[in-house]
Amino acid sequence: MTHALDISGLKKSYGKAEIIRGVDLHITKGERHAIIGPNGAGKSTLFNLITRRMAPSAGKVHLHGQDLNGLVPCKINRMGLSRSFQISNIFPRMSVFENIRCALLWSMGFRYSFWSLVDRSKPLTEAADAIIEQINLTSRRNIPAGVLSYAEQRALEIGLTIAGGADVVMLDEPTAGMSNTETDYIVELIRKVTVDKTLVMVEHDMGVVFGLADRISVLVYGKIIATGTPEEIRANPTVQEAYLGTAIKAEQ
Amino acid sequence: MTDTTPQMTDTGPMGLRLKSAMPWLCAALLLLILPQIFSANATITLMNQMAITIIFALAYNMLLGQGGMLSFGHAVFMGLGGVFAVHVMSYVEAFGAPLPLPLLPLFGGFAGLLLACVIGSFSTRQAGTVFAMISLGVGELIAACSLIFVTFFGGETGVSADRTYGLPVFGVEFLRQSEVYYLIAAWLLLSVFLMYLYTRTPMGRMANAVRDNPERAEFLGYSARWVRFYSFIFSGFFAGIAGGLFALNYEIMTSESMSLVQSGKILLITFLGGMGYFVGPIIGAIVFTLLTTVLGRYTELSALYVGTVFVLTVMYCPRGLAGLLMMHEPAYRLGKLRRLVAPYLKVLIPVLVATLGCAALFEMLFHVRHAPPGDHEMRLYWVTFDSHSPIAWGIVIGVTLLAIMTTRALIPHIKDAWHDANTIDKGAS
Ligand SMILES: Nc1ncnc2c1ncn2[C@@H]1O[C@H](COP(=O)(O)OP(=O)(O)O)[C@@H](O)[C@H]1O
Ligand SMILES: [Mg+2]
Numbered sequence: 001m002t003h004a005l006d007i008s009g010l011k012k013s014y015g016k017a018e019i020i021r022g023v024d025l026h027i028t029k030g031e032r033h034a035i036i037g038p039n040g041a042g043k044s045t046l047f048n049l050i051t052r053r054m055a056p057s058a059g060k061v062h063l064h065g066q067d068l069n070g071l072v073p074c075k076i077n078r079m080g081l082s083r084s085f086q087i088s089n090i091f092p093r094m095s096v097f098e099n100i101r102c103a104l105l106w107s108m109g110f111r112y113s114f115w116s117l118v119d120r121s122k123p124l125t126e127a128a129d130a131i132i133e134q135i136n137l138t139s140r141r142n143i144p145a146g147v148l149s150y151a152e153q154r155a156l157e158i159g160l161t162i163a164g165g166a167d168v169v170m171l172d173e174p175t176a177g178m179s180n181t182e183t184d185y186i187v188e189l190i191r192k193v194t195v196d197k198t199l200v201m202v203e204h205d206m207g208v209v210f211g212l213a214d215r216i217s218v219l220v221y222g223k224i225i226a227t228g229t230p231e232e233i234r235a236n237p238t239v240q241e242a243y244l245g246t247a248i249k250a251e252q
Numbered sequence: 253m254t255d256t257t258p259q260m261t262d263t264g265p266m267g268l269r270l271k272s273a274m275p276w277l278c279a280a281l282l283l284l285i286l287p288q289i290f291s292a293n294a295t296i297t298l299m300n301q302m303a304i305t306i307i308f309a310l311a312y313n314m315l316l317g318q319g320g321m322l323s324f325g326h327a328v329f330m331g332l333g334g335v336f337a338v339h340v341m342s343y344v345e346a347f348g349a350p351l352p353l354p355l356l357p358l359f360g361g362f363a364g365l366l367l368a369c370v371i372g373s374f375s376t377r378q379a380g381t382v383f384a385m386i387s388l389g390v391g392e393l394i395a396a397c398s399l400i401f402v403t404f405f406g407g408e409t410g411v412s413a414d415r416t417y418g419l420p421v422f423g424v425e426f427l428r429q430s431e432v433y434y435l436i437a438a439w440l441l442l443s444v445f446l447m448y449l450y451t452r453t454p455m456g457r458m459a460n461a462v463r464d465n466p467e468r469a470e471f472l473g474y475s476a477r478w479v480r481f482y483s484f485i486f487s488g489f490f491a492g493i494a495g496g497l498f499a500l501n502y503e504i505m506t507s508e509s510m511s512l513v514q515s516g517k518i519l520l521i522t523f524l525g526g527m528g529y530f531v532g533p534i535i536g537a538i539v540f541t542l543l544t545t546v547l548g549r550y551t552e553l554s555a556l557y558v559g560t561v562f563v564l565t566v567m568y569c570p571r572g573l574a575g576l577l578m579m580h581e582p583a584y585r586l587g588k589l590r591r592l593v594a595p596y597l598k599v600l601i602p603v604l605v606a607t608l609g610c611a612a613l614f615e616m617l618f619h620v621r622h623a624p625p626g627d628h629e630m631r632l633y634w635v636t637f638d639s640h641s642p643i644a645w646g647i648v649i650g651v652t653l654l655a656i657m658t659t660r661a662l663i664p665h666i667k668d669a670w671h672d673a674n675t676i677d678k679g680a681s
Pocket of ligand 2: 044045086
């Protein structure tokens with residue numbers, strides 16, 4: 001069995017405060033994996049460690065069997081791992097179209113090219129427009145991303161993440177702050193674009209989690225207390241006690 | 253906001269070509285006929301200077317506007333390019349190397365590129381304050397070097413050469429100022445065209461992306477540092493081209509050309525024109541060169557006026573003169589730009605009087621303080637009067653105050669007209 005992501009003994013502390021206290025996680029190629037847990041459990045920090053937004057204090061991360069130690073984010077992205085951010089991280093002064101086009105440039109082989117013109121590349125324009133269509137922003141195509149509504153910026157954030165066609169996609173709370181219809185739409189979109197890909201997502205909406213995920217990990221206070229299928233997680237008494245009981249109650 | 257170049261993907265291929273070629277054809281035509289209209293040697297010299305400044309300002313804006321890197325030492329690239337070009341010229345003069353003069357700026361460009369590769373290798377690691385401080389330090393360092401390595405930089409007197417010893421190209425020996433003009437104009441058109449194309453390449457687009465959000469660019473596969481490095485070396489190249497043209501035009505390069513003053517000047521020009529627009533630095537270079545030359549001819553206080561213009565720009569239109577022009581785009585699209593003409597003309601007169609009045613006060617003060625004792629006679633705006641007379645002071649102060657008050661009274665009208673020109677007429681659409 002090949003793992004898309006192998007995480008072992010991952011730790012992160014800020015001074016004396018240990019935020020991630022030894023995480024081991026193996027994510028199979030092609031699975032949709034959800035990470036749930038209370039606020040402040042360290043889910044975003046875990047994402048940051050995997051994608052090298054920050055360096056871990058200890059432990060290892062392997063992507064497709066390759067050690068990510070010492071690599072910078074752009075290198076990791078080129079290896080096929082793409083992520084979104086909990087707080088929208090877009091190019092506010094550029095148009096929606098430009099945003100998506102920038103996300104496509106590397107994966108479409110333009111690299112550091114200063115000898116080709118972006119406007120002349122039909123495949124590039126078409127690919128960007130296709131993504132914009134998918135994230136439902138066609139009517140906003142030419143306006144600066146900074147003036148989009150919150151939900152639209154979240155959609156753009158997802159667009160930026162999936163545009164490059166990475167085979168491991170990590171989404172940090174993609175539906176946070178969205179209305180029910182928007183959430184449904186985004187979940188459908190995520191399902192569509194992650195076919196045959198590996199998805200790791202942090203999500204608070206239990207409906208989304210149980211509908212989308214093949215497996216779930218529960219992170220509480222910097223440690224994974226359980227990993228399993230949605231049924232296993234729902235039935236797990238420790239999870240019930242530590243997190244899910246309150247979360248499901250909050251849902252109702 | 254920054255990227256104002258229109259999306260050209262929607263028009264058909266033929267329409268696209270013609271539409272995007274038009275501005276360049278017009279510019280070429282204008283450059284061709286300008287010396288026919290303004291044939292005085294002094295004017296041609298001024299236009300040469302303008303063209304060189306335009307190239308330098310655009311190169312600088314590749315960093316500041318496009319790449320988000322504030323440099324306080326960019327004159328060293330132009331200066332080094334110029335010095336190198338002078339040496340190449342001397343070499344041609346001494347050994348008769350078969351180098352056509354029109355290619356000389358390329359040597360300046362490559363000198364700039366090389367220096368930028370060296371400096372950029374460590375300075376582009378970060379943008380922001382760190383980059384700005386390094387550029388300042390390096391600028392000082394190289395300016396100091398120019399006084400130490402006298403054989404290369406020529407010390408205080410600089411290095412000089414004679415351009416006319418090179419190979420004649422099609423019989424042109426570049427003795428006349430107008431011949432040099434056409435050479436510089438050709439380089440201007442080519443450089444501006446290439447720098448514009450650069451903004452439309454993947455690197456140009458990513459330079460904007462890294463400027464706005466370097467972290468996100470990293471997570472899209474681009475190393476922010478490499479993107480900055482590329483912007484930096486191309487900027488160095490075109491600054492070097494400008495230096496080469498400077499050397500060709502003046503046949504001398506002094507250490508002053510790479511001083512902090514020059515670096516500050518190009519920042520000022522770029523900001524004045526509007527760093528958020530491709531044409532901004534072009535406008536800035538033209539206006540600044542005109543302003544300093546014309547003012548320099550009539551007053552000793554030109555630095556004061558230029559400084560005032562700069563401060564007013566920063567305070568009241570931070571997007572520069574290009575931004576001021578672009579503000580009128582919505583009204584233009586509504587077809588209501590004409591409604592602004594009358595109000596603008598109406599306010600123009602008091603503004604002009606107020607400006608000239610303020611300038612007159614400065615000039616009179618300067619005359620009172622600095623004219624030789626007993627010399628009370630001064631000439632201003634074709635009028636000769638006694639600079640110590642209270643009547644003269646009274647009149648100037650009175651007129652100026654009146655003009656300022658009239659201007660203020662007209663502001664609400666301008667605001668109304670502006671609002672009117674920028675709203676869609678009811679029932680019209
Ligand atoms: N830079 C930092 N310095 C110190 N503590 C931090 C820092 N970043 C995050 N934390 C702490 O780490 C914990 C986990 O944060 P986070 O990963 O954002 O949680 P989650 O995404 O699960 O809600 C929080 O208690 C937060 O206060
Ligand atoms: Mg979080």
